Amino acid sequence: MPYGRHGKGRRRGRMRLMDPIILLCLQKNSAHGYSLIEDLAEYGLINIDVSILYRALHQMEALGWVTSNQEQESSQGPPRRVYHITPLGENVLKEYIADLEKHLGYTQKIIQDYKAFTSKHL
Amino acid sequence: MPYGRHGKGRRRGRMRLMDPIILLCLQKNSAHGYSLIEDLAEYGLINIDVSILYRALHQMEALGWVTSNQEQESSQGPPRRVYHITPLGENVLKEYIADLEKHLGYTQKIIQDYKAFTSKHL
DNA sequence: ATTATCTATTGACTATATGCATATAGTGTG
DNA sequence: CACACTATATGCATATAGTCAATAGATAAT
Secondary structure: OOOOOOOOOOOOOOOOOHHHHHHHHHHHOOEEHHHHHHHHHOOOOOOOOHHHHHHHHHHHHHOOOEEEEEOOOOOOOOOOEEEEEOHHHHHHHHHHHHHHHHHHHHHHHHHHHHHHHHHHOO | OOOOOOOOOOOOOOOOOHHHHHHHHHHHOOEEHHHHHHHHHOOOOOOOOHHHHHHHHHHHHHOOOEEEEEOOOOOOOOOOEEEEEOHHHHHHHHHHHHHHHHHHHHHHHHHHHHHHHHHHOO
16 A cells, blocks of 8 residues: 555656655654754755645644654743654655665666766767 | 756755656657657656656747657658757756756665664664 | 547646745743 | 744645546558
C-alpha cells in the first residue's frame, strides 16, 4: 500500500524530498515543528515556509505516521508540540528510501548520458 | 535567469525529471512527440499520458527551448511535428543537469543517513 | 466501407504543493 | 506597556501535475 499523501499516479517523474526528510529527522530525534526547520536545511530544504511544514506534520499525524504531545518544560513561547515517528511512519520511511534509490538510479543515468554526449561533441 | 516553466521558488525539494529528460533526448536526436514517449521510458517515465508530453513540448517551444517543423516524408498518420533543441534549450539542460547533481547529493545524504541510523539500531 | 493504427491537440476536471498573509499566544526585554 | 522573538495554525490564491475524454487527420489493413 503506497504511502498516501499523494494521489495514485501522481509523483511519477518527481520525488518530493520533504516527507522522507521529515521522517528521517524524527527517526533520529523527536522534535517540534519550529526546530525541524533547521534540520531540513541540512538536506537542502532551506527557507521552507513554516506553513508547509506544519501542514505536512498535521497530515502525517492524521495518517498515523507520527504522533505528537505537548512538551512539559515550556520555553520562550507557547507550548511546543513534539512529534515522534510511529512504527507505521518507519515503514513509510523505508518505502520512501526504496523509492529514492530507484529515483537515484534514473537521475544518475540522465547525468551520465548527458556527460557522455557532451564529451563526444566538443 | 532560471528556466521558466516553474514559478519562482517552486521546485525546491522537488525535481521534475520530465523536462531534462525531454531536452536530453532531443539533444541526442530530434524527434516528434509520439516517438518521445518511448524515449522517456528509458529514464523511468513509463506510460506518460501523451497530453502531458505535448503540453510540455508546446510550453518549451513558447519558451524557445525547442523549435519544431513539419516533417516532409509523412508516415502512417498526420504530418509529424519534429522537435529540435535550441541553443537556449541546451543551456537550460545544462542548468537542469547542475540542479540534478545537487539534488543527487542531497538524496544520497538522505539514503546514507538512513542506512547509518538503521544499521546502528538493529 | 469499416476498422485499426499512428500522430497531434485540446478541454474539463481533480489533486496537490507552495507562497503569502494573517491570527493567536506565550515569554522575555526595555 | 510596547515590542521582539518563539511557536503553532489557518485561509486564500496560484502553479503545476495528472487523469480522462474527445476531436481530428492520415494511412494501412480487413
